[in-house]
Amino acid sequence: MSDKIKLALSAELLPDDMKKIKEKYDVKILPWTGSDYLPTKEDIISECIDNEVVLIYTDPMPKECIDVLSKNGLKLLGCARATPNNIDWKAAKDNNIPIIHAPGRNAHTVAEYTVGMLLAICKRIGFSYHGLMDGRFLADEKDIYDVPERKDVIWRFKDRENPRSSYPWSIDVYDRTIGLVGLGAIGQNVALICKGMGMNVIAYDPYQSDEIFSKLDVKKAEDYREMLPECDFVSVHLNVTEDTRSMINDEWFDLMRIDAYFINTARAAVVDQKALIEALENKKIAFAAIDVMWDEPAPKNHPLLKMDNVLITPHMGGISSDVKKWASQMVTDELMRYANKEKNIRLWTRLE
Template identity: 40%
Template structure:
């Protein structure tokens, strides 16, 4: 007998057929749907798959009273689900760790390169009309020269921006050595970087197997040229990156955050940049999104800001996430041991 499945993420035709072998499927589009409506539309299913929709205690209790046995949240960290309510009802919570790992890793290393080589400053300068020559009637008409270069006059990019740098030979500090941090470390090793890593919950011997140096926070911050944050938001990590952290970093160091803004005290970061305690930052996440238009970080030339887009790839939402969700569903239906079950409680 097929299981009843309520799902909030779209599946391809091929994926639908694969799941349909095991389940009677109810697909719900949840755009701007209230929690109450979500609760009613998915009620009565043995398996429920959510993503960004909130499911609190009242919703979970109602679902549990009407046959829910397995809830899957199609995110790495299921922040929109009341974990404790599920635990109290004895219902496992499947999640999708690493679904956005490739996307965020590539984005993170891209930010390192952009910031270190000052690509953002050059792009903005060109776009805003700096560093440019006079207008020409025919831009395709030019005199060929052996050496084509911008000049070294006052106001040229070479004089105003100064030297960039190379990843090669530098030290990167990875704070949080989970699915994303570990992959960032691997790519940084390919650039011939020294990798230091801090994660009190990850085995040191496995870090060493990866070629990373297990480190204390203090050693990592004092020795890293680039500090890259890959922490979840927990009671332990919330606001943990503060004045003390930035005071330990090199004045030449760069700070990268593609994880969550809540782990950083924003006043401390702004102060560190204004007082030149660090050389620059690249941020894809903010304390309030959209970020207020008058936020001081937006006016700093040595800060790259992007609108929480590191994981915004086709592959994250249509390949990796669906693969993990379907694996959850099939394992449950076949009675196989469950993997990627959320174990943390609030």
């Protein structure tokens, strides 16, 4: 009989990490691993029961599952995400089941995506791409190799709509000011990238230490009411809590400049949906770039999808092959700590 710890696993680990894990664990790969299948409560219970450790990715782990599994040997839950929203945190605590996770696993990825969205709206990349693909800015079909000699090549029509006049002219980010709402791991990486592009960075985060502000050379805003009128761009980097839910409301958009750009790659719930829609419809702000919606997948009739001053992507900010690497390394480290009876350091402690 094996003395290895029984582990039910749906998080994808790197080969080297898996090899290390198997030295200490009897690993059961859950059947939906690596697929888009969303397991039911019955799936979770039947496949994970009698395992001391369960490490998942986006699989739902509600109270009903935790209650049953904890009575059948479960002692540790793990989630290969920064925020284990798919786990009922309170149920885990009530059953004395600690949760390990991968904080900051996507900090670089989301930061790069945020700046990418910023540049996309500043340079009208998404808008002009769609105009091109819709055929608005294309000439009639011809032999593509029959190219006339021209000294100056400009994408322009004499008697038709032209791309240069179809959208507001682009702007540079250099020497402009971005205000970060939240200066955690992602916000800090956004600050570093923006500073590297010659931008001025302000941040509002009453919970972050002065040391971090100083280290990053980021101006600290004591009050968001003072920060917002200074900003060309406002980028959100908040977790959803009772305090932050719908925190960004009419007041925020009223304080922003009419030429300001709003970027949200965090969570839609921190923004008042109606307030953002009205701010864009009424031109209180100029543009918005959004990677997260209040209900996902977003419904076809959502008004933001019809606006020409909004760039929307389907929650892709944290999707990167490198994120898997960081997450794999973090949760593997925690699993080895548990197996070696060492104290876990990446423990989820929030209950709301």
